[in-house]
Amino acid sequence: MAEIKYQTKPLDIWNEGKALRQQYYENYAKAHEKGGIRWAGGAWAYSAVPAGLGDDVWSLTGEPYGASVAFDKKFAARCHEAIEAKGFARDLCAYLRNYLGSIVLDEYVFGGKFPKPDFQWTTHICCSHAKWYQIASELEGGTPLFCIDVSTGLYQDFDERRREYVVNQLLDGINWLEKITGRDYDDEKLIQAVYNECEATSLWAEICAMNKTIPAPLDEKTMYSLYVFGTIMKHRPEAVAFYRKLRDEVQVRVDNKIAAVGNEQRRVITDTQPPWGFLEVFRYLESYGVVSVGSLYTFSLIGAWEVKDDGTWGPKTTPQEQGIDITTRRQALEILADWTHARPEWQHFYSAQKKSDMMLRIVREWQVDGVLLHYNRGCEGLSLNIAENRLAFKEAGVPVLPFEGNMGDEREFDLERTKKAVDSFLELLGVK
């Protein structure tokens, strides 16, 4: 076991984060009690848009919900059995099966009955999302559904024509939201939500960028619990407030060399969602002084990045930092579309080379010694290109360990076999 070299301590903000997350899911479940609105959809959805309906509009985003189910292995197994018994194949998206199984069982992972949304608002970000909420709607007896097609390709090709394609759908979506909820849409609330989303996602990138420091102030297992606000409420003021506080605390950790892992001696990154029921693998790595400092997934599923003047990655400059005053609905939607489609994780779906380049950038800038690649059978979208990414690492001389698993279905993850492979990797890194 590796020698302790750095001081370490838990995050002060940890419990606040836990409470905020719990409160959010409770707010969603109890929204109707206070006359509020519930909607469901992907975490990739344009969540700032329904915010124009009011402050009492709460969402249940499917992927973080599916991950919460996965963490409760017994409940996840029941969800899988329930939805598979209805004829859904077990090689479908694990989050989708967790989510739909939860509807079929009529059980909310946080307790009580599954809180049916008033409408579905989502995007077609991957093959599963293209059908996910249609099926959810059918299982719920016909919940109204609005989908936005976002298959516009790489951001480098996101020209005015493509942006208009997305913005026009969002404008139609606002009319639809007014019609099905009977509420008047408030553009001022939309504009504020866009400002919030840009700031929250830029702040998350700023926090992740601090992990370039040695020792890393954050480990990825902890970061999983922190990025979640960007997947459930990135447009809300609570997310901005939380990330501002977190940024300040992480800065203190950097300034004082407070490590996430006191015995840090090697730094690795991962890729895609982890097998949520088996995060102990991270602690096993840490017992040998190997800290996962993040991943393209953790950094940029929600994080907004840009290349800075020195050529390195840093937080994307927000519209407010640029002095942009958003005054109209269209302008807000144009900025939101552009901001959303620039996010690095969105490029994942279109180019193996682009993804490899971004991951190799992380290896260089975050001073990474090795990479663990999760061949995640639970997510066809984000597993795309992983084998090619492995080749890119090999060509670059970066040690890489691919391991098979599933983010949300424990039947497809073999802990002992994975730990055995990790042991070999630890020997390769020279720490075991």
Added chain:
Amino acid sequence: MITAGIDFGAKNVKMVILDDGKIAGRGSTLTGFDLKIAVKDASEMALKAAKLKLDEIAHITETGIGQGSVEFAADSVSEVGANAKAGVKLLPSARTIIDVGAEEARAVKCDESGDMKDFVVNERCAAGAGAFVEAMSRALEVELEQMGPMSLKATEAVPMNAQCTVFAESEVVSLIHAQTPKPNIARAIHDAIAERVISMVRRLGITEDILLVGGLAYDVGFVDAMKRGLGVEVHVPEFPEYVSAYGAALIAQERAKE
């Protein structure tokens, strides 16, 4: 100095005892359900062959799937680490060691010191491992030991598409119903495993010399399929199933000196 390595395999537990670097004894027994009994039997066999007692061994290193099960082991090493060390000792020019055991196939690239440079292990499906041949020998109603010699008598290469043991078995049944000669089916089975192992090794990059170890290296039909598939010479050491245990014993020797 006396050291030992114990390899906890999916099917067999193997132990090798070294006396000043030379093999003094080896023992092997079925892993079975009671891991402690398997360890006891294998170690007693090896100790008896070496004419030694357990407390005379200075350092014991374990490897394999059941790491942590050997109470008297001082430490552990991964199978790929053990393979690299043993492979270069057995064949100094070896740079790629391919190990195909009952449940796993793995390959390791190493340097002239026997230090691991890169490795790859098979994915979760058991195809590509020795258990596959056993299952197929049952489907063919042929003794396991006869699969290799029978395969060499094949007159025709029959393509076999299945990568999974379950589907492969149904494919073998179809070939039997199509009255395909058994030697041709045996070769198809060996070719299917070799293809899977070779595709895995190619991910690592093939660097000669190549040493094939593990229980399946006893199967001449599989060795032939590997040679044809790789297009290069494949070396097989004596007692290939003991190579991981031997590597662990060599590492025990290094660690005892530290």
